Amino acid sequence: MQSQLHDGSDAAENGVMLVLGIETSCDETGVALYDERRGLLAHDLYSQVALHEGYGGVVPELASRDHVRKLVPLVEGLLAAADLSPADLGGVAYTAGPGLVGALLVGVAFGRSFAWGLGIPAIGVHHMEGHLLAPMLEDQRPEFPFIALLVSGGHSMLVKVEGVGRYRILGDTLDDAAGEAFDKTAKLLGLGYPGGPALARLAEHGDPVRFRLPRPMTDRPGLDFSFSGLKTAVVTTWSASDGTEQDRADLARAFEEAVADTLVIKCRRALRETDLKAVVVAGGVGANQRLRSRLRDLVDELGAQVYFPRPDFCTDNGAMIAYAGCLRLLAGQHEPLVIQARARWTLESLSPV
Ligand code: KG4
Ligand code: ZN
Secondary structure, eight states: OGGOOOOSSSSHTTTOEEEEEEEESEEEEEEEETTTTTTTEEEEEEEOOOHHTTTTOOOOHHHEEEEEHHHHHHHHHHHHHTTGGGGGEEEEEEESSSOOOHHHHHHHHHHHHHHHTOOOEEEEHHHHHHHHHGGSSSSSSSOOEEEEEEEEOOOOOEEEEETTTTEEEEEEEESOOHHHHHHHHHHHOOOSSHHHHHHHHHHTTTTTSSSOOOOTOSSSSSSSSSHHHHHHHHHHHHHHOOHHHHHHHHHHHHHHHHHHHHHHHHHHHHHHHTTTTTTESSSSSOOOOOOOHHHHHHHHHTTTTTEEEHHHHSSSHHHHHHHHHHHHHTOOOOOSSOOOOOOOOOOGGGGGO
16 A cells, blocks of 8 residues: 555655754754755754753653654744745655654654655664764865764764765774763762763863773773773762762763773774774764863874864754755665664664765
8 A cells, every 4th residue: 555655756866955854863852954055054953851850861751742742843943944835845854763762753753754745755864874974064074984983872883984874883882872871970970961961061170180980991902882880980989989069070070081081092093993084073972072172182193183063963953864864865765655763773784875
């Protein structure tokens, strides 16, 4: 029955000019309009932070319901702000995974159906591909090939990027992701959710050398990460301290130093092993200023380059999805008339563009 319905794929052959991007993989509803020739036209984001704050983390069912409430008004507002109508769209791109499956399904079901109703092609975008291509939205864009350090709430990865969809994972986390470690440590120190930005603010007042935490897995070869031991070291140090405000700030600083050092050590190794000269940093932890400044020092020393998305595009957003989707739609790729969200999805399985 479904196969008789027109999936809008013919429209791709006429060239996709303007793409609506939708991001609903976790706790942010992000929308954006990316134009093939004019670039990013508009973007908007509704953050559910206040909704989940009291629970100390994202509650998946609440996240899905809130995406349902916010997505359509956000898309309407975005089109109105850009003085455009749905008829101007050439394609729709939505995050199809990885992420919370209920949250993903909101964006996937809306995006796929909206495209079908308009008779235009649709494309499901890999969330981490969105993140790693986000620096392409800046004036200072990296050129392929490069190393991508993807550090978010769900991932810590080093990827060799040879082109769009040509990804080789060089290192991955064996347990917690870097952002998850930030969030858990922040919770332990009695800070709010999301923990990363709160911990980074507190670390500003901390002594960088009073506590020394481990740099996990840096004393052995390889590019994998492990952050759960670091969390345990924080627990032990915190319980042995007097629990004063200064102890809290010093420990936050020690934690931030340990994560930044660990990530920089692995980036140095990845650049050396691949003989590449460019590193792209993306994902929520990429907004961390201490990590950014350490990476700048590293590339200065190596005569290499580092590229960051603007801080708003380090965390989840619709712009990166609109951009990645636009590249794939322009290459003639599109989704059949199915509604498919994937909680797990490896970057290495993507088709090249
Ligand atoms: O990429 P993202 O928005 O969502 C996921 O795909 O996971 O990343 C969110 C993660 C959270 O763990 C948050 O605490 C962390 O990024 N984060 C930060 C900072 N801003 C966000 N971690 C450290 N320093 C920051 N400034
Ligand atoms: Zn993300």
